[in-house]
Every structure is written in C-alpha cells, then in structure tokens.
Amino acid sequence: MNSERISAIEFLFQGQPRDPEMFFLIAGPCVVENEELVMTVAGEVKRICQRLGIPYIFKSSYRKANRTRADSFTGIGDEKALRLLQKVSKEWQLPVLTDIHTPPEAAMAAAYVDVLQIPAFLCRQTELLQAAGATGKVVNVKKGQFVSGEAMKFAVEKIRQVGNDKVMLTERGSMFGYGDLVVDFRNIPIMQAAGVPVVVDCTHSLQQPNQASGVTGGRPQLIETIARAAIATGADGIFIETHPEPAKALSDGANMLALQLMEPLLEKLLRIRRALQTS
Template structure:
C-alpha cells in the first residue's frame, strides 16, 4: 500500500514540513510501507483572495528539495501551469494536477512531457469513467507514468460524497488509484470564505477505500491541524496516522492476498 502524505501547504515556518516528513518517514519504515512526501508551495484555488496560499514557487521548491535530500524521500507537489510543471520537475518526483484543473489540456501535456510521474486528482465534478480522457492526455503525450487520485464528488452545496465504486471503475484504465481520505471529508465553503471539514470521518473513508481495492492512501498530516493556515479541519495528526495506517495495511493485505 502506497502512502502519499504531508501538510497541505508549506508554511512560513518550514520546520512543520521537516517535522512531519521525519515523523511519517519513521512511521512508514516501521510499517514497511512505500512513502511519498507531499506539500504544496502554492494553493492557487483557495476560496478567498485573503486565504494563505504558501511560500511561492522558488522558496517552496528549495524547501522541498531540502526535505528530499535530508530524508531521502520522493516528493509530490501541485502544479498549476505548464511553466510551473517544467520548473517543479527539476526538484520533485511526482507532479500533481489539482482536482479543479484535471481537464486542463496544456497543463496535463506539459506535465507529461517532463517525464515525471503525473498524479491526476479527479475533479469533484467529474464522473469516474471520464478520468480516462484526462489519463489519455498524459499517455498520448508519451508518458505512461500515471497515478489517479479520488477525492469525492460534489453532490450538493457544501459537501462531498465518496462513492467507492469510483475506485474499481478508474482502475479499469490500467493505472493505480489512490484515495484521498482527508480532502474527501472537506466541506467546501463550510465557513464562508474557506472550506471546513470533518476529520472524524477520515478513518471510516480510508478503511472503506482500501477494502474497495485502492492502491494507496493520500493523507494531509500536520502536527497541530487546528493551527494550520489551510485545510486544518480535515487534516490529521501523525499519531492518528499511525493508528489509521496500521488498520488499513491489515485490510490491504487481506484484500490483496
């Protein structure tokens, strides 16, 4: 079972990224689980103009490179434009296409042409069968290194619903499907100009997704989620992550035995 995990965004205090990376590396080594560190240098789709976005491309990539070198971890980060994709590819191992941009042809093609693994987060507005066309934009551009991440569907105002049928549907296209258990409990616009979340349901959805055959989990993890500048209500702590992964790994082994 693959784990992609880390804080939502690189904060003004970069020690959060290093602290989280170290704790998750130690945890996944104990569990013998492949681990990819994730954090965003910029969150370009915040609800409000005044919301915290990150430290920016240049500084953010410097910090991600330090995490990579210090802990020997593969790195994933979001990219929002073709130009960013080429710059970020010099540092990171996986380029993530944000859910709201999953159909942006120029971005998908540019990410593909870097030769890096491309993680496509399925948009909340997209049927799982339609992810095929997003995948094709990458593979037809000469890159077969693709991951797909499920993060829930928008079926109503201010809420997301996870349909576990999406996992086997998207796996039919031949690429691993990761389940984002923390963004799936997000409540878009739940506190007016920002999203809220229900982290108490992260474990329920994660266990269900692994039981449904997901190839791995995506988790946003923070030592003090309630103090995080964004996505705090749906992030979990490293201690919670350990307990969650222990259970999910056992489920994964049963499903795949």
C-alpha cells in the same frame, strides 16, 4: 539515486505485479508553511512507514492557487518552498509530490520534485496535463468533483500522448449539493481499468466547501472511515494530509489528520489489507 528514495515510485511503476498485501501512502501538510513543519512531518511519517513497510511519497503544495478568499494564505514564495521540498527529498531520501496549476509551472516544479499533481478543478486542462507529462515525472491527476470515474481515462490518454505512462488517478469525492462531498468507491475499479494506480484522498473528500465564512470546513473524524473503506475496496494507495496541530494549519486544517494519529491508522489499514488477502 538512492534506492530507498525511489522505492515508492518503483512500487508503482516497476513493470511487475505489486504486492497485493501492500498499499502506498501520499502524505504531508497541505502547504509548505516553514522548514520545521515539512522536515518534522516527513521524518515522522517516514519512520512510521519504514517500520510498517509502506512505500511513502511526501506531499506538500509549494503554493495554494485555489483559495476561496483573497486574503487566505497561499505560500511562502515559490522558489523558497520548492527548495524546501527539494531539501526534504534529499535529507529524508523520499520522493516528493507537489501541485501545479499552469503549464509553465510544470517544468519549474519538475526541477525540484518527483511527482507533479494536477488539482481536481484542473483535471480537464489539456495543456496543463500534457505539460506535466512532458517533464517525464510521475503525474497524479485528481478526479474533478464534477467528473465521472469513467471520464478520467481521457486525462490519462492526454498524458500518454506525450510519451509518459507514469500516471496515477486520485478519487477525492464528488459534489453533493453545494457544501458536501461523497466518495463513490465504484470509481476505484473503474479508474483502475485505465491501467493506472488509483489513490483515494481520505482528507479532501471530507471537506465541506462553500462555507459562508469563506473558510472550508471538514469532518476529520471520518478520515479513518474513508481510509478503511478505500483499502477494503482495493485502492492502490491512500492520500492523507497531516499536521502536528491541524487547528493551527494555514490551509485545510479543518480536514487534516493530526500527525499523532497516523501510525495507529496505518496499522489498522495494513491489518485490513492483509486480512482480505488471506480470506
């Protein structure tokens, strides 16, 4: 396997202290819409991360199983989307992450990608967690909007029980009423106490769910605020969904970062992390 491709995975799980001035990035479009989109985003974000020295994992869901409305876009077909993720991995030499939703999907998706992600709503599903862990792939578990940071240690334990220590947790906000989320940055050290890298999802944490229209809203103008706070409070990594034209995205466009804003944002975040290490 090409060393450039696994650099982000090695950064997380190489068994030695990570560079305290560095964080890693999980980023990509919400869902695989077509080949041009995933290849364009992967190539551009890789270029930025190579220049800045940031370990990078490409993210896109091969299928969106959790949609408010029955007529919402869910994907282009499982096999077609997974093959496109595999193509991103091979052509751009990047580790790739995608969501799974049921235990049988774990082995299927693991044949194409490097990281399996458990959606927040499913973070307590024991069979799903253990099926993901049994593949031997890295498993990223998103903290449920209804779950405390302390309780996420049990998700980690379920995966470790099947012999997989390559686990990370992602903070993505907690429900605040019916239509808003808040990020509790105390969850970063609390979840790190489980001995795993902790990521902050800077885009889904700004969703405004349960809208009467059936289309989730968002506050993308605050992505930088969440990202800066995440880096300042010691997150190991950040998660950002991005698209060249968020208004035209087929899923979660209301809370995605415009691709052209990625580079200046990451530059600012590096300055924050480095300033904290020299203060």
